[in-house]
Structures are given as C-alpha cells and as structure tokens.
Amino acid sequence: MRAQAAYDELLRLLRERAILASVSELLSWDEETMMPRGGAEHRSRQQALLAGLQHERAAAPRLGELIDELEQDASAGEVERANLRLARRMRERAVKTPRALVEESARVTTLSQEAWREARRADDFGRFRPWLEKVLQLKRDEAMALGPSDALYDTLLDEFEPGFTSAQLESLFVPLERELRGLLESLRENPRQTDPSLLRRSVPEQKQRELLLEVLRAAGFRGRLDTAAHPSPLTVGPGDVRITLRFSEGDCSEALLGALHELGHWLYETNLPAAQWGAPAAEALSLGLHESQARLFENVVGRGRAFWTFWLPRIRRAFAPALDGTTLEGILGAVTHVQPSLVRVHADEVTYNLHVLLRYRLERALVEGSLRPAELPAAWNFVSLRSLGLVPRTDNEGCLQDGHWSAGMFGYFPAYARGNAVAAQLFAAAKTARPEIEPQLAEGNFSPLTSWLREHVHSRGTTLPLGQRVQEAAGAPLGIDAYLAYLRERYLSGDAARGPP
C-alpha cells in the first residue's frame, strides 16, 4: 500500500510536468499557424517560463526520493518499471542542466524560429545566422552540462533516440549510403520508364485540402489541420492532436504525401494509452519510431500500388482536369520517380536518405565545433554537390529549407533515416501477420494496417527500448536489410508487366 501511494504521488508529479509540456505545445502550434508577427517577443517569455516550470518538476528532489523508494519495490509491473526508468532518466538530465539554461533555450528558440521564418521570406541566410549562432551555443552548453565534452553530438542524439550513439549511426549509415549509391547506379544503367511531370500540374489549394482530408478521414483522422511554414504534428493533449501542412499549388502530390506523413505521426500520438496520459511510459518511444510511422504512410503506403488503386479515380475526379487521363501505371511511375533534387521534403525515397546524411554530417560538425555557422551555406552547397550532384541556387533551396535547427533540434535528422528502416521492417511484419492489409488498402480500407500498428506499436507507449520494441513487433533485430529489400523490390524489380510498385 505504501508503494501504491508513492507511485500515485510520482504519477501526479509527472503528470503536472506533462500538462505544462502540453501547454508549451499549444503555444508552439499557435506560433506556427496563428500568431501575428509582433507576438514572438512575448511568446518567448511565456515559453521560457513554462520550460522553467517543467524543469523544476523534472529536477524536483521529491521526484528523486520517490524513484529511489519505488525502485526497491519488487512487485512493480512492466509499466511501473518503465515509468521509473524513464522518470530517473528525465530527472538525471534535468538535475544536470541549469534551469537558467533551459529557460534561455526556450526563449531563444522561440525567437529563432520566428527569425527563420523571416529569413525564409527574404530567402536570406544572413538574417538567420546570428540566431543559429545563439541556438548552437545553447545546445553546446546543454550538451556540456549533460555529458562528456568529447561526445557533444552523442549527448544531443541521446535526447531523441535514447541510447543511440554516433558510432551506431555510422554503422547504420555507412552501409546504407553504399547500398543506396549502388541502387542509384543500377537505376542510372537501367532507367525506369517513369515520368514525374504529371505531379507538377497545378491544383488549387482548396481542392487539395478537401481531397486530402477525405483520405485522412478514411484512415481515421479527426483533428485540426492547418497551414504552416514547417509541416508537423503537435500534441496539444489526448483528444487534440493537430497537424500542419504546407501546400504547393504547382505540385499536386506534395501536400498529399505530406498529409500521409503527418497521418503516421497523428495515429501514433492518438493511439498512445490515453488512460495513462502524463506518465512517461505512455509517451511515444522515440523520434526514430515516430518517424517510422510517418515514413510508412508517406512512402510505403503513399507511393504504393494498393493505395493508388483505390484513390487514383477519386483524386482524378477531385483534381480535374489536372490528372485527367492519368493511368495507375502512370501515377505510380510519377510517385516513384527517382531523381536527385535539392529539397528534402520533396525528395524521392531513394535519394531521401542522402539528404538526411548531409544534414547529419553538417549538424555534427556544427555541434562539435569544426564548422562555424557563418560557413554553413558554403559547406551545405559543397556537400550537396558531392552527395546529390546539385548546388542550391538560393538559401531557401539550401541551408534554410528545414526549421529543425532554428528550434534547437540538433541530432534529430538521423531519426528520419532510422524511421525509414524501421518502417520497412514493421510493414513487412504487418503484411505477414495480416495478408489482407494490401488488398484492403486497395479498397480504401486502412484499418487492417492501422489496427496492427496500434496493437504492436502505438498502444505500447515506451515500455521497452527501441531495439526490443522492433524485435517484438517485427520478429527481427533493428537493421537495414528489410529496408533495402523493400527498396530493391520497388525500384529494381524490372517486371515490366507488373510495372512499378
């Protein structure tokens, strides 16, 4: 009974911190979608105070006492043990980080995101540079406070993917890059007959919005969808997960594939165990697993034959006359057309990871101090040329294209590559367990897939670390084999009669 009372008190403390975090999230949503330009200065003070209050709760001595006491309790179940493990980790990080640093980070990143949006409007990195310098310094200070000074990047990485190191990343990235380059080489030698130009047709934003809402609702989505400079999911609370999108009137696939990406995030957040809301074990496991859900819907589903079998006729009608006469083979070719390009969020599946690698190398150099923010545009352009064979014409096409660094998210990008790999593993396992998944997708029914994901991923929260969760769900350790097999199947299997994926 004493343990139960202590555990209840622990959950109350953790829940209070989580409520404050959800308030910060609403403020962030407002910043990205609604806040007038003059609002950033005060917003930065609001965010700083909220960050400080969250830090105070995470670092509270009482939290430490309760964790110490409850760790002696042999009767704790799996969820309880996970909550204790995660609470300890949270508290240890908080105790090492000064509250003033946490507040200053929240304040500066709010202003810096506004500066990034302004710099995007002006297509001028120079306006963002002083803010990048400030944010980077704060993240370096944070990493210094948290971990050894010779592993600053690893320390930041650990925030998004607990336990992952850059050594592990290299062991993933080196073979991945080699294989992707091999795949690109094969495609160069034996080009596929795909034509992406039909996606470049113009469709008014309102038509796109209505159609993609129809798709999202068919997959169970119910929530707010708003326009923002940087598409993202924002969890304001259980029952109120919002997504933001960017529309391009000259491209009829960008917002749709973006919507499927955010759908993956939305399903994860929405299907977490709501009854335990506020406990760390009821949160999403990691950003890598989060991105796996997003990339699964964007790519594995959204560029796949089953999805388009059902949706093409509907999209043709909704977008008329833009896609009039488009065949299933034609659209599948277009959405799987492989061609190196400059902007990550528009990249095809095969070259996408090269974008991630580019950012990973640059952000690591920034954090470790071997690259200065002032050098970023030149370094970006150099790496882009070497890696993608292309040089950005403007900052918006280059180092200003992503909002992550303005938000202080150094160490986030690798999550996309890990997400791609995990997505392929999970989808293969799901299809084996439920062979009806693809036939049902081809009839517009997402539920065999979404219910498998809910059962094996979403509803599990963070009771296990990523490796064990993937092992349990996919029946195999975390790796890139399933992903490479998936890419080869979709992009190299030259079965002309069958056509693209």
Add this chain to the structure above:
Amino acid sequence: MRAQAAYDELLRLLRERAILASVSELLSWDEETMMPRGGAEHRSRQQALLAGLQHERAAAPRLGELIDELEQDASAGEVERANLRLARRMRERAVKTPRALVEESARVTTLSQEAWREARRADDFGRFRPWLEKVLQLKRDEAMALGPSDALYDTLLDEFEPGFTSAQLESLFVPLERELRGLLESLRENPRQTDPSLLRRSVPEQKQRELLLEVLRAAGFRGRLDTAAHPSPLTVGPGDVRITLRFSEGDCSEALLGALHELGHWLYETNLPAAQWGAPAAEALSLGLHESQARLFENVVGRGRAFWTFWLPRIRRAFAPALDGTTLEGILGAVTHVQPSLVRVHADEVTYNLHVLLRYRLERALVEGSLRPAELPAAWNFVSLRSLGLVPRTDNEGCLQDGHWSAGMFGYFPAYARGNAVAAQLFAAAKTARPEIEPQLAEGNFSPLTSWLREHVHSRGTTLPLGQRVQEAAGAPLGIDAYLAYLRERYLSGDAARGPP
C-alpha cells in the same frame, strides 16, 4: 537602493504571474476559436494547473513581505504606490481563496463553456443547467471565502469593479431605468421616422469581413480577428491582442458594430503602458472602463453621423447591392432605430441597459440564493416580458444568449451599463478638448479621438481608481447626466432638418 531591489523583486514576481495569466488567455482564445470538440477535457486540466500556479504566486508569502517592506518607503512615486496597492489587493484575495477552489473553478468553467456552446447548438437550456449549477456553487464558495456571507454578490462585483457595491449600482440603475423608460415613452408618443429593415439585408460573411477589417485598420487595428460563438477581446501578450467576432449573413450591421465594440477593447489593451507590462498598474483599470471604450466605439461613434458620413459610400460599394441607394439619413435612422428586442448584443442603445438590468437582477438572485438555476428560463422569460415586453421563443433567444455565466463571470454585466455612462462622459470631454474629433471622423480619420483616449485613459493603466480617473479625464465625477444628455440629444432632438445623429 534596498527599496529599489525589493521593488524589482516584487515586479519580477508579479510579472511571472502575469505571464501565466497570458498563457491562460491564449488557451481561452484557442478554446473559443480553434480547439476541436474533444479537446475540452484536457484543456480543463491545463487551465486548472495554470490557475493554481497563478494563485500560488499571488498568495506567495514573499510577495506579502515585499509589499509590507515597500509600503514603508516614502519615496515611492504614483506608479509604485499603485502597484503596491493593487498587489496587496491581489494577495489578500488570493490568501483568502483556497488554491483547490481556484483550480476547480478554472477546470469547471472550461468544461462549462464547452457545455454552453453545445447547449447553444441544441438550443436547449437543459444541457447547460447542471453546469450552471456547478459554476454558481463555485462562485458562491469563492464569494464566501472572500467576503461577508450576507454580501455575496457585492464580493463578486468587486472583482470586476473594485470598490463598487450593489448599493452604488442601485443608485445608478434606479434613476437610469426611470429616465430610460421616460425616454421610451417620449419616443412612443412622438415616433421617429426610422426604418431598420435595410440592415436586415443579406451580405456574405467574406464581404463583411473585408469591409470591417478596412474600418478597423483605419482606426489603427492590427491583430488577429477570428470567428467565435462569443465575441471578445483576448490579450495574449503585448503586441498580440486578438478579437473574435460573430457574423450574421442576414444582418449587415451586427458584425460591423460588434467589430467597433471589440476595437474599443483592442485599443485599450494595446495602448496600455507596454514597458511596464506585467505590473498591475499597467493593466486595464476595470471592466467598467473597458466596456466604456467598447461602447464608445460601437455606439457613440458607430451609430453617429460623423462615422457614417465617411464610411457609408465605402460600405455601399463593398456590400453592393445590399445597400444600393441607401442615404446617410436612411442609414442613421436604421442604426438608431429604437425597438425593444430579445437579444442584448443586437439591442438598440436606449433599450440596451434594460437588458443589462435584467441580467443584473437575475444573477444577483442566483448568487444570493433566491433563484435556483432550474428556475432560470422561467424567471428570464418573466423579467423579459415585464422589462422589454417580449418573451423569448427559445432558450437561445433567452437565458442561453450570453456566455458570461458559463465562464463564471457573475457580477460582470453591470460593467456594460457603467461603460455606457462613462463612454458618454469621456466622449463629451474629448470633443471639448479636441473639437476636430467629429470633423475628422467624418473624413475617416480616427486619430484625434484615439490619441485623446490613449493619453487620458489607455496609457494611464490603473494608477487611479475609476472615479478619480473619470474625474481627471472628463473633469466631472462619475455619473449618468452626460449619458442621459447624449441619449436625449441623439434620440429626442426633433430637428427634422438635421435628421438623426
């Protein structure tokens, strides 16, 4: 020097509370405009926690020590003294109110406002009744905690208009009601030739929105304008004051006059001394003074000859063909047409105060316990018949029409009547000081008026109590004479050649 350090610490504590309050305000704005229906449950927990954190700061013993210490400081200036006086008042109220009650009030009123919106959709008071009961009980508990048990309503009144009692209200309301009834009687005997039907013409919401934004911008407005069930101003922070409006496609004046009302609130909030933001003396003085600004723009300006001289041709063009052929005399007649009606926010200027009186009497009876929530619809209909000669056909036209009680705002309504009286006093004083005000309004220039108000009202914050502020700005004590003179001038001066106001 010691006093300065103590004063700085005091301001830091007060500012922290104000930042939390501004976060609550953003949450409220989101509730009214953006939040999906499923979001209210979690939102109520966020609001409860934020209310608790504000209470903790207001009741902090350290705040009390600093106030005690600083009140000994003879060198304090007017602003410092006002901050001490207001901080003491805030702390005394907070100390008397249990934190649990404050949190529960915030939680319940969030849910109750959602229930009110639902009840409005269903036009069914029954759905709102259990929530009204809960909110009323909490407000009674709060009044019990704060003041003597035989003056519960006065205690609540004091929250919105410090120092005002129901005895003072009665001494305002009794002669006001008598004079208004006399005025209505005169109008019945000598009817004015006014025709309100041209306002009932249909104008699409988008056209209305564009036009009223043009008007608002001409008056200096820059901020968000969104649609909500209950129009209101929401101060998210300095530089980010938002207003919400309700549009009616079948009425081309409702949203416009509503926009002018919110403009008055917006100007007040926006022109408060921003450099001192977070100090209580830099906040708006009282809700009565706030409403005076709103009612000044909605009525004194918005139903006046000068305003329409400039705007009618523009509105005619923007609303074409709805107002084609409408003359200045015609529109002035329409916007000053006097006729008892059921809904307060659509009421004409003369009968408006009868709506306020109706609510004042009912809410006082509810708070004092002589009227039970279950009896409200019947009581409302009875008082409405006696006071306005009309009985609501549905709850939406009757006791469900206003959102104030669902938000726990018992004691607010009298602020509208006081606001009407103060508006007339201030406008008369402004015109005497700056005779160019009306000629300039007739040329579309709001600034002589807005700059006088900024100088004499807005930028003064709460350095003086209401009576002294009005005395200083208007050169006369708070009273209803200027207001009655204004109404008589506009509604009874039968100068046919001159026509309506």
